[in-house]
Amino acid sequence: MDTIEIHNLEVRTILGRDSWDRTKKQPVLITVKVQASVAEAGRYDRVTDSVHYGKLCKAIEKFAESQAHKCMEELAENVADICFSLKADMVMGVFVTIKKRKTFLRAKYGQVEIYRAQKKEIGQYEKFREIALKSAGELVGEDLVSVIDLKLSVILGVNTWERYEKQNILVGMTIHVEKNEEKELGQSQGFVIKKNQDIRKLVDRVSKYTEERTNYLTVEALAVAIARVAIMEHKVNKITVSIKKPSALMFAECSAVTITRTREQIIGSLVSASNSEAGEREANEEVSSVVVAEDIIKKMDNDSTACQDKTLEGSSISYIGVGSNLGDRLKNINDALKTINESKHSKVVDTGFLYQTSPMYVLDQPAFLNTAFKIETTLSPQELLDFLKGIEADLGRDFSMMRFGPRVIDLDILFYEDLVYETERLTIPHPRVHERKFQLQPVCDMNPRLVHNKLNMEVGLICRRLTTHSNVPDDIQQVMPISRNEFTSCIGNGVHGTSSNEEKSVIRGSNKGLFTLGRAQNETLIMGILNFTPDSFSDGGNFNNLDIAVEHALSMWEDGASIIDIGGQSTNPKVKEIISTDEEIRRVVPVVEKIKSKSQGIVVSIDTFNSEVARKALEAGADIINDVSGGEIDKSMFNVVAEHGCPVVLMHMRGTPQTMFSKVNTDYNRPKIGLSSTGDQEHTLENKEQDQEQEQEEIVTLITCVKLELSHRVKNALRAGIPRYNIILDPGIGFSKNKKQNFQIMKNLDLLFKNDSHIFDYHNNYNHCTQMLQLLSKVSIENFPVLLGTSRKAFLQNNNEPKDRVWATAATVTAAIQNHVTIVRIHDVKELKDVVRISDLIYR
Missing domain, CATH: 3.20.20.20 (Dihydropteroate synthase-like)
Incomplete structure (x- = not known):
């Protein structure tokens, strides 16, 4: 199929956040291949009978540099749309490749490849549609997200020196994303990586696993291990892994292995290994802990499936920030939880840990006790707000007090599904949750990968960034209750709702039922x-x-x-x-x-x-x-x-x-399963x-x-x-x-x-x-x-x-x-x- 191409057009554009978590313009390389018949242009030597790559180049450059884009995927979609709009009557399909240097600090590029086919009738060129789709190959059904030449230092090889000295290798990973997968990031039509397929987390995990904990004899074994990490830990359905070993051959640039694995293949290999081990156990008439573990796994799988089914039909998931700094704070929080669970329309399905925090905004008030609830509810956001305000009133909150002042209980809707919502009474996500570690941390306890859809960032990342800012005090302290109420026990190292500036006493008999954990624990x-x-x-x-x-x-x-x-x-x-x-x-x-x-x-x-x-x-x-x-x-x-x-x-x-x-x-x-071996006795480990x-x-x-x-x-x-x-x-x-x-x-x-x-x-x-x-x-x-x-x-x-x-x-x-x-x-x-x-x- 004929193509008109532009290779590695360099533009500077805002493309999400860089490796230093900044929103700045970054250099990006754009390659496009436009499927269009050049037969008429070739016959009559007229540029008007083809796609004008000069105009196309200027249109892409102008758009890319004048707009901010959430991610490479979104930019690729928009570039494809520009290609179709330039000459819609003859463009049958578009390949777009976006490369960004230093997407990952040790990789040559991060890269996205997509193919989009013309959906409209294209008159005399309609006869070429099938040819165009066939020439697109696997990109018809899937998009590719790649890490190119990730430089890692590993123990790898069968030679003696390779067992003692690390060598550099270049790892490439390509995630195959089916186009019919549910859209969960960005606003682009038809393409996205699911939330649980966080490419940066995958790169970090593979880097750590490969450099710190592997010493394979063969490149093939390492490639399969990396595929397993991606599929089993990061829920990737299909991945291609390539490993280049520059030091392997004297007169060649490198040796390399490339594999592609699907989830079905990896699980199949695990099942085969498990069946083989089961046969050995039966032959030896021994009961292994693998049997016990497999029984637990089956039981937990059943439980997990049941747990995924919401207990309230037609319900939505919402995260509620909970705080108290008056009276028995622990009892107030427990009473709020109990009240929610006693309703017919809402149920608490998880909570964060408890944290004692200094007050924000109005500093001259007692310290707060904070957590968060994850709830299922059949209420709409406005109905849920009314319900929570009713609980606050029933527990004794005085709404006439100053804003951000002391309160018996405070229940804030932080997130409601993936809704971005704003009325005079209610804003979702909560308008100040991104600056409040006392609300973010309990949510992270439950789901650090929850996405703040207005900022398009995971709450775990937002929470980590808060601790790096010099003007944000990192004084949140995890605490543990040792009773049902805050004021029924007396221990050393207790904490209570005193002023944030008041020294916490360590007096036995002082009725403190919360115990400080983590770095602040001293007893x-x-x-x-x-x-x-x-x-x-x-x-x-x-x-x-x-x-x-x-x-x-x-x-x-x-x-x-x-x-x-x-x-x-x-x-x-x-x-x-x-x-x-x-x-x-x-x-x-x-x-x-x-x-x-x-x-x-x-x-x-x-x-x-x-x-x-x-x-x-x-x-x-x-x-x-x-x-x-x-x-x-x-x-x-x-x-x-x-x-x-x-x-x-x-x-x-x-x-x-x-x-x-x-x-x-x-x-x-x-x-016991031994290390991979080539079969040569001289290369096995010592006893x-x-x-x-x-x-x-x-x-x-x-x-x-x-x-x-x-x-x-x-x-x-x-x-x-x-x-x-x-x-x-x-x-x-x-x-x-x-x-x-x-x-x-x-x-x-x-x-x-x-x-x-x-x-x-x-x-x-x-x-x-x-x-x-x-x-x-x-x-x-x-x-x-x-x-x-x-x-x-x-x-x-x-x-x-x-x-x-x-x-x-x-x-x-x-x-x-x-x-x-x-x-x-x-x-x-x-x-x-x-x-x-x-x-x-x-x-x-």
Whole structure:
């Protein structure tokens, strides 16, 4: 097919944001190929019988340099429209390629390629339409977004020097975007990359993965691994990966490998690998943790599908900013959440964490407590506004007070679906959300990729940019409630609604029920253990009397415990029977009542996996539920916790206390997969290195399984209506884990609670991790407060009795604090309080 072409026309135009996040004119190269018959021009030698490339060049240049464009895709669409408009009666199709230098700092170009066919009748040239479409090839059905020559430094190759010294390679990635995919970015017709296919995040991830964590022998293996990362982590449906290796051949510029993979091909290869491993397991008559993990994945996939279906038919998603700085701020927020859930038209489906922030605009007022709700609602934006204003009024907000002044509760509509909406009463997105970290951060906790459609930026990026501006104070502090109300407990390092300039006191008994987390945390909470049981492994029968138990609780409180954890059901695996619900209630409820009668300020936790026991204890005054099964044994537990609005500890355990040490529940390993090999013995790793690789893979698999299963518990808790800020996680040391696994978790606590994708940076064998990563990305366990319970447990023993393991426990407590654990659960409060205090001074 004949084409009239312009190659690499350089224009300067505003094209979104540059690599330094600035909105400035940038150099762009534009190539167009216009499909049009030049037969008449060739016969009669008349320029009027063809497309005048001079006029076309000037039209493109004038348009590009006079307009601002959101992205390369939008510019490409507009250039195609110009080509059609210049001579619509003879143009059958247009190829447009947009290149931008330094789209990515280490890549030669970012590039977009599109083809658009003429939709109108074109008279005498209509007969050429089929030829034009055929010559367009794959671009008829898909557009291409490419990263050209991304320069990376890697260990790659089979030669000895290549195993020890990094070399430069050039990576190219082309995402194939089907034209019928739903439009989600920009305003251009027919082409877009979906929101979850963020090319910059993909480049960052591939760069980090390739440079820091790969050492493949072959270019082919690395190319497939990069394709897997793109497809499994970034939800790309089809990708072409090319890798150039300049140092490979002496008398050639480079060697290169180019592959194209689809989602179906990658998943098919994973299934084949899984089936092969399953055959090995059957042949060896062994039950592997892969079976356990696959069962969890299937279960979570079903749950995820159900979770995607909105609970309210015909509903819309809205994000609501929530704040309070008068009265019991925590109670105000919980009351607002409860009121929304009690309506027939709206439901809270997720929340951000809780943050204490200094006031903005009007500075002379108490500090705020902030979060955000993600809700489903059948109300229109105006109806939702009226509903929220009604809740504010019912909770006691005084609307006569100054704007931006103190308020009992503030409920702002931040986002409503992807709506851009403005009336006299309501603007969506919220007109000031982009300057308020106290509203952006809780939204980022739930969905950092949510797009602010007026700014055309993800909220995660907006929030990060706020912290880089010198005039924006980064004083937002994540806080954790340890009770249902703000003013019912007394701990060190508490925070409350005092003036932002008032020093936060650290006085026990001052009724502060919020605990500072993150960088501002300077004290570790101590949870003192009180077993009202005859058969606990460590102190069974020692406190099996009401008066003695209460006296011991008060003693631990005076010695420095911030929380008293009362258990009436032993989790000792040697105890073969679970006691009745009535018996457990008889044991724990009187203890709660008597402790609370002594002081309402003492924070009481109930160690139970029985929902009815939890209900009775909460009604008696308990503050926290500590469920060793994470809601898995009694499915009603989460409903009770959500109903009472209390914090809950979700621990990792498989099975029950009676079955948790069975082989299937402690087997986190899978059949080992070695590194890729060419078959030459001289190029394989040494045995010692193979053992280290195997050990590292074993750790990664263990951490992956625990992370995955905790993520599953968090997701179920959120779905049941428990706010994110009321969830505390416990990795379950001593439960469903052998001695070696307990120490592996202790040594890798940071990895366990890091951003989910980090866990897969630690080895090359990616296949067994990709499905887990997809599921983990739906509910991250990053930034949740963490409780660790190692006290007197069997993995610390050295042929000694539990009561003689105090100093072994002290070592684990120190390690926990070094890894920024929030709460340590211990028996020996008096003996270990100084260990905690000094460790805090060193590591906090």
